[in-house]
Amino acid sequence: MFETLKNAFKNKEVRIKLLITLALLFIYRLGCWVPIPGIDAAIYKSTIQSDSLLGLMSGITGSALQNGALFAIGITPYINASIILQLLTVALPRLQEYQKQGDEGKRKITQITRYITIVLALAQSIGITVSYARAGALSTDVFGPMTQAWVIGIFVCVLMITGSMLTMWLGERITDYGVGNGISLLIFVGIVSSAGIAIVAKFQEAFEGSKGNMPIWELVGFAIMVIAVFLLIVFVDLAERRVPVQYAKQIKGRKQYGGQSTYIPVKLNASGVLPIIFATALITFPQMIAQLFAPNSSFYAWWMKWLGAGTPIYAVLVALLILFFSYFYAQIEFNPEDISRNIQQYGGFINGIRPGKPTTEYLSRISKRLTLFGAVFLAFIALVPSVVFAAVLKDATLVNAFSATGMLIVVSVALEFNKQLQSLLMMKQYKGFLK
Numbered sequence: 001m002f003e004t005l006k007n008a009f010k011n012k013e014v015r016i017k018l019l020i021t022l023a024l025l026f027i028y029r030l031g032c033w034v035p036i037p038g039i040d041a042a043i044y045k046s047t048i049q050s051d052s053l054l055g056l057m058s059g060i061t062g063s064a065l066q067n068g069a070l071f072a073i074g075i076t077p078y079i080n081a082s083i084i085l086q087l088l089t090v091a092l093p094r095l096q097e098y099q100k101q102g103d104e105g106k107r108k109i110t111q112i113t114r115y116i117t118i119v120l121a122l123a124q125s126i127g128i129t130v131s132y133a134r135a136g137a138l139s140t141d142v143f144g145p146m147t148q149a150w151v152i153g154i155f156v157c158v159l160m161i162t163g164s165m166l167t168m169w170l171g172e173r174i175t176d177y178g179v180g181n182g183i184s185l186l187i188f189v190g191i192v193s194s195a196g197i198a199i200v201a202k203f204q205e206a207f208e209g210s211k212g213n214m215p216i217w218e219l220v221g222f223a224i225m226v227i228a229v230f231l232l233i234v235f236v237d238l239a240e241r242r243v244p245v246q247y248a249k250q251i252k253g254r255k256q257y258g259g260q261s262t263y264i265p266v267k268l269n270a271s272g273v274l275p276i277i278f279a280t281a282l283i284t285f286p287q288m289i290a291q292l293f294a295p296n297s298s299f300y301a302w303w304m305k306w307l308g309a310g311t312p313i314y315a316v317l318v319a320l321l322i323l324f325f326s327y328f329y330a331q332i333e334f335n336p337e338d339i340s341r342n343i344q345q346y347g348g349f350i351n352g353i354r355p356g357k358p359t360t361e362y363l364s365r366i367s368k369r370l371t372l373f374g375a376v377f378l379a380f381i382a383l384v385p386s387v388v389f390a391a392v393l394k395d396a397t398l399v400n401a402f403s404a405t406g407m408l409i410v411v412s413v414a415l416e417f418n419k420q421l422q423s424l425l426m427m428k429q430y431k432g433f434l435k
Helices: 002-010 012-031 041-049 050-060 074-093 094-098 103-134 150-178 184-210 216-238 272-293 298-308 311-332 338-343 357-393 396-401 404-434
Strands: 239-248 250-252 254-257 259-266
Touching: 002 012, 002 404, 012 150, 012 184, 012 404, 050 094, 050 184, 074 103, 074 150, 074 184, 074 272, 074 298, 094 103, 103 150, 103 272, 150 184, 184 216, 184 311, 184 404, 216 357, 216 404, 239 357, 239 396, 272 298, 272 311, 272 357, 311 357, 357 404
Parallel strands: none
Antiparallel strands: 239 259, 250 254
């Protein structure tokens, strides 16, 4: 990857794209530290550190939530809107028609996603503002001590919604003028910055050696465990089953076509991190709503006792939901019938398998088996490392900063960014050769 970056900076056009990407990411990080007037972040920081759900949300936004910054809710509403639209596409024929309309349909889907993002940003900003108010973090310094609390709340909500829309705009500009998927890079930068801040702070405390701080050997052991998990994620993310395909020779006029051998790459973890995001979002949604609006209710107490994060039932439900969403997403991404039809149309066949229905069944069987292994891996990554980290460290800050979902996203985005950069370099090299 470092060699790819080195070559990228040697090419003028690619270098400009990289600089644009870095500049927009810098603006995003700046917005994660610009405070919203009316919020006392020092008071709210203790609430974030003592709550696993809010700590996870703050980690995804690059600590902007605990800083009470302009990008406090960040890109989270846009992600949720994209997930909702993906699920609705399977059920609504109109959205399926948009997907088949090319660029025009893509623009319509993007516009619908923006509208849903505004609605979700409004709901999330209200919930976060209520959480700020309950922690006593809303300040009257902006409008004076006689100002009503609801006025400050509306002001904070408007700024958070504005910050979310600005974050979405930055992501789209990175996609259009930079390198890689802008939304994914914003999430990547937020998670990496949160993890970096947490680990640097803990190392500083360890070197100070004051009473109650974490020993340096525990931090070194934690770093080794994190590296081991990263290596496992990279290994599985790159793993794939290559199904060999042979194309028959065809003579058209005076030219001969086909006759070559190729393969169909079927990834072990084709769905990436999406099943974990879907599963955790679904099971934590009632907890989040109850925590923001009714933290003292009997329902919230019952939910935390039996279905809260860390309970056995929670682990079982998350594993089952990951399995379900893995198969659900695999059906969307990999269609054996379409692939079998395309192979047969171009005169291809899989060795030992007859074209048509047998090929479809063969590819479907491979996809189901790989999906099962991928789902088991995702369930393992989602549950085991977090439990081990929590048992060894007993430190919520580091556990939230190095969540399984975050590490999967970091690895996936880094590998995808490297692939897109290599493709861009190859395209520019071919263009220069043709000239």
